[in-house]
Amino acid sequence: MKRRADELVVFLGPSLPAAEARRISPCTVLPPARQGDVWRALSLKPRALVLVDGVFEAQPSVWHHELLAALEAGVAVFGGGSMGALRAAELSAHGMVGVGRVFGWYRDGVVADDSEVALLHADAEHGWRPLTVPLVNVRHAAERALKARVLGRPGARALVDAAAGLFYQERSWARIREAVAPSWSRAVLQAWDAWFAGGVEDLKRLDAMDCVRTAAEFVRHAAPPAPGARRNPSSLVRRRRLVEDVTRVGPRPVDSGRVMELLRGAPDAAAWAEAGLRRALLAGWVRSLGLQATDEEIAAEEAAWWQERGVRASRRQAFLAANGLDGPALRQLCEARALERLALTHAARLLPDGPSWDEALASEARLGGQWEQAARALAEAGDPPSEEE
Incomplete structure (x- = not known):
């Protein structure tokens, strides 16, 4: 194939x-x-x-x-x-x-x-052509010359030492010979020149x-690739990758840093960032408590995410690539969603005297004005108060 x-x-x-x-x-x-x-x-x-x-x-x-x-x-x-x-x-x-x-x-x-x-x-433009000699190539040449009995051990050491004493941008074979010449006899120089004329290997x-x-x-x-061990790189590394990576939309690469620039200027940028921070903080807190999401919980979150997106199975790989994701990265995000859901579902037990679902619903509705809307609707409908009231 x-x-x-x-x-x-x-x-x-x-x-x-x-x-x-x-x-x-x-x-x-x-x-x-x-x-x-x-x-x-x-x-x-x-x-x-x-x-x-x-x-x-x-x-x-x-x-x-x-x-x-x-x-x-x-x-x-x-x-x-x-x-x-x-x-x-x-x-x-x-x-x-x-x-x-x-x-x-x-x-x-x-x-x-x-x-x-x-x-x-x-x-x-000029094919990256080398203009000077790396020291490893000099070490290799010294070994080859020693094996060919062109140099003895002292002469080979002198060759490497002379090359090491030159700045890498000035280390040409001509400069190396000039630097080592005082350490070699005339016979050694002649033997080296004759041997060198036949060409030296580029290690x-x-x-x-x-x-x-x-x-x-x-x-x-090799067998098809399998994901390696999962790592948790530092926030510095994660931030650098956000701006230095590329995202492929079809065959075309787009700088991820430019995508981030557009996202920062979007009207909903603050809301997106705050939602992401809440999820990351909740997931991190849950991990710190020693809790983990099961494979089934992560798979359920991933299935729900795909259903929310409405993407056909045949287009999923391209969809992930266009979102700067791959399979392992999506799983990592869905694990955070599962941990967030775990925290929300068991909120009353994760803290001493923790908040209930109804308390959370009421607090958000009061802050957002939905509580007032519901109360007015009931008042206009003539809803009677409960017997306890």
Whole structure:
């Protein structure tokens, strides 16, 4: 069966040209990941996501919370080669799969700093072409030269130390050779030059290819995705996702931040927000009391919600996407509705001498004027007072 390209989403830049990734497997290639990009990529409904390249320093880097959100949504997440190797080492305990030697070095503590994979590169117009050499590539070249007996251990260490002493935006092979030359004999320099002329392997490129292959193999043979462990990210993360995510209306992505701008200016914005706050506060309070909604109660709320919307079963996935939701997110909202209903149904027992249903009905009717309307209607109808009165 022919696979959709967006089943596999790959973040690539200087580590591997997009065309090479597509030759390995059908995939959707996106630029080096910035903060928020993984959240936005989830709207494509991929089965697997590969993080190789990502920005840093000048722009916010891809957040761990985004990758955890992908895992929670049932998307397999692979990382290798560059920023992906670093994030995979940090999140392997949470289910992110690391691939390649650079990942192994980070995982095992051989390297630790993100500067190990940093390099200067061209922009998208020029295919993200690398302009300098990342330190992990120098380490790999030193190992290969040592194995080929071009360098001894002191010479290999000197090569890595010389490269590490250069700022990543200035670390070219020519500058590295210039920096290490005083540490090598003439014979070593000649042997290096002859060996180097045959070409040195690009470790980041090799790892990136391996990472795409591994993810593609997973997509070919894995079972349908299942939601991962549910998390409760902080309010900061939740707010950031509200403005950095996208909502898909049909095939077209819309910035969720712009949707929020329109909603804030709506006439009913205050009422919507207050209703949402009441529900969230009541649900949180009920949880704090150690109470939980059952699966049946949540399912009943979800069924009632769909009935309120009047959406046919065939359109439900598109309807959820257009509302910035998916199945797990809808279940979470319906759980809050179930907890809210639990609090309202048992209000008299959740507090000492708690409010009754009739008290609540009367207080709202008096505040809203409905009490007066009902009393006037009875008076005009000549309704007699009760015997007790």
